[in-house]
Amino acid sequence: MARGLTREMLTSAALRIVDNDGLQALSMRRLGTELGVDPMAAYRHLSNKGILLDEVVAAVMSEIDTEAIDASRPWQDQLRALALSYLTALMAHPHVAPLIAERSLRTAGSLRVVEKALQIMTEAGAQLSDAMATIDAIGLLSAGIAQAASAAQVPANGTARDFSGLLPPREFPLLTQAAEAGALSDGLADVLSFAVDGMIAVLEVKAQSIRASDE
Amino acid sequence: MARGLTREMLTSAALRIVDNDGLQALSMRRLGTELGVDPMAAYRHLSNKGILLDEVVAAVMSEIDTEAIDASRPWQDQLRALALSYLTALMAHPHVAPLIAERSLRTAGSLRVVEKALQIMTEAGAQLSDAMATIDAIGLLSAGIAQAASAAQVPANGTARDFSGLLPPREFPLLTQAAEAGALSDGLADVLSFAVDGMIAVLEVKAQSIRASDE
DNA sequence: CACTAGATGTCTACGCTGTAGACACCAGTA
């Protein structure tokens, strides 16, 4: 009867399944098999599958390392580091990304990170609403990037991706050029830093103008 | 026997179902019911459900209005307008957003938009890789925003969202403040324009420095 | 020590899903 089933065992087994075989592979039956236990056993610890998914999201979120950010560095670097930590955690479990995007980006587990980011930016003189926008953008972008990475890995049952060879150069000259330069599928991660740099630029300008009007 | 079933009828019925009742409501059986036809009839026109979903994505993409962009305006405005068109199309069908995020952001239907955006930015002196990054960011952010909007509408089967009343102010002072200011759930759409403005700023600076080194 | 109450794992079963395969019919061509 294997009396020792716990929420943590279920969560980590679930995460293992998702990491190895993708999100669609995570069924309650598969989860049971993975732990050598009846599928229904999970329901003694988790009232439904949704809760299990929340738990998986929380597990990934808990891997984000906020302590590694050096508070002595300029706020711009801190923000960049935080964004990178976030993306890194997600990219470690790309198949979880759809869950993160779907189940709100601010589930309990990520509150810690959000608070940290707010702190960095407001101390730098940013307005709360701008800081929130920046955070949302970082979260959404990271989730999107990870999701794209996940989708690229899984064949995704009969969908026609990868038209690399077959896009008509007449109609799409620039796209063709970009594809040939490899700018399409590569460097999706650069998108985040590009966007973050952009938002930092805006925050800098705004903070400066506020400081100027204060004097 | 209703001899007149077409791919378009199936696609538009599917989109109607998704818009009204969410993505999880779209089953082949439901699709059949919607059209007063046997569930299996759809398989005469679409080899599997994945193709149907691709078709739905394409339908939404086709609603993006690239012609409405005024070429006489400065490129910054054009880019902003394009981003807004993209988001608007997605927000018209928020429940489709997960599909768009999952099935690559550059399915056939959106190539047109991507090419247009590339054109705007390269004519303004941007490098192709930077332009691609900007486009990816716009696409991912729009999809993320729409997805968040979709998730907020659907109760999402037993997940604990909306901790508005119950987040401990001691631990999360800034978050609490932001929540009280309503900066959390409102204005997700502002996130896109904030990020776009940021990336425009970066593109401007880069273009300027390139022009300077040319002389 | 005996007994009980609760927690936990197991089993069966229901209605849902996508879709394979056989069948029935109808339109157009030879």
Add this chain to the structure above:
DNA sequence: TACTGGTGTCTACAGCGTAGACATCTAGTG
């Protein structure tokens, strides 16, 4: 008129999440 290919229908299968009954093991109480 006979046939052929396209289309809609029907049945069936394996898989899903999970409700509800049952069995068993553990801890606490007298």
